[in-house]
Amino acid sequence: MRTTLMPGGLAIFLAMHAGAGLAADPPADASFSPRATHRTLEPRVVVNSGRLDWVAHPRDLTPWVTLSPLDDRSASRARKVKYHAPLNGDPTRGKHLAGEWCAVCHVFPGDDWPGSPGTPLTHYGRFRYEDAKVFQQIFDARVYNPSTIMPPFGTHGLLPQQDIRDLVAYLQSLR
Numbered sequence: 352m353r354t355t356l357m358p359g360g361l362a363i364f365l366a367m368h369a370g371a372g373l374a375a376d377p378p379a380d381a382s383f384s385p386r387a388t389h390r391t392l393e394p395r396v397v398v399n400s401g402r403l404d405w406v407a408h409p410r411d412l413t414p415w416v417t418l419s420p421l422d423d424r425s426a427s428r429a430r431k432v433k434y435h436a437p438l439n440g441d442p443t444r445g446k447h448l449a450g451e452w453c454a455v456c457h458v459f460p461g462d463d464w465p466g467s468p469g470t471p472l473t474h475y476g477r478f479r480y481e482d483a484k485v486f487q488q489i490f491d492a493r494v495y496n497p498s499t500i501m502p503p504f505g506t507h508g509l510l511p512q513q514d515i516r517d518l519v520a521y522l523q524s525l526r
Contacts, residue, residue, distance in 0.1 A: 377413050378421035415507060418500070429493035430506040434483035437524075438516055445521025448514055454506070460525060468500065476525045485519045 377383050382392040382405060393411040416426045449459060449472075456469035487494055488511075491504030504510040508516075 363502065377417055378419045380419050380421055381417045383413055410509075414499055427506065429497065430491045430503065431494050432487060432490045432505060434486045436482065438482045440482055440516035440518070440520025442517070442520040442524045445517035445519070448510070448518050449521055452510065454517070456501070470473055472522060472525060474525055475522045485522055486515055489515045
């Protein structure tokens, strides 16, 4: 059973769109604390308790617009990225990254996590999408779907391009 919620989950602190910078603070209902190491908080499931603890997130996500209806900061535009082949991704490393960044929203093989707002990815490789399309989807899904709640991992610098390549290699291996 998964015991933590990772970045990219449904929590209100979720970085959705790059904001105007640190000039404007996050909305009052966002999960942040000026006392936290990086200001941003993330939930951790307290096993068998039905509750969450809020702990310091390893990065400051406050520059980005949140899912909060009170957040009126401006958002960046979707960013199309130029993909350069070959993929050169490591599916083993990609599996680890998927558990860290993607498993809150998506179901993967062997998961016993009951719910997911994202598409199940258990057999993603069977669709045989081009690597460039999958890379773009992870880099900034808003290029394909402006209404997505998937964070633009590349546009926001949450994941470097090699990590995205590793994720693509993992997803393409899921048959």
